[in-house]
Amino acid sequence: MIRTISIGSCVLIQGLVVGQTSDGMLILRVDDKTFVGRPVSAKPAV
Numbered sequence: 834m835i836r837t838i839s840i841g842s843c844v845l846i847q848g849l850v851v852g853q854t855s856d857g858m859l860i861l862r863v864d865d866k867t868f869v870g871r872p873v874s875a876k877p878a879v
Contacts, residue, residue: 836861838870845873 837847838859846868848861854869861868 837873838868839873840868840870846870 834850835847836850836859837845838861839845846861846863848863848868850859851862851867852860854860857872858869859872861870
């Protein structure tokens with residue numbers, strides 16, 4: 834499944850979910866790199 838995570842205050846990354854840490858952060862894979870960050874929730878429809 835493709836998800837979006839936030840790294841820092843301005844950087845967003847989309848990639849395939851590899852796993853989840855015990856504190857709720859997601860691990861994503863993009864090509865041959867992995868990234869860890871906080872999941873971004875969907876914006877509610879207005």
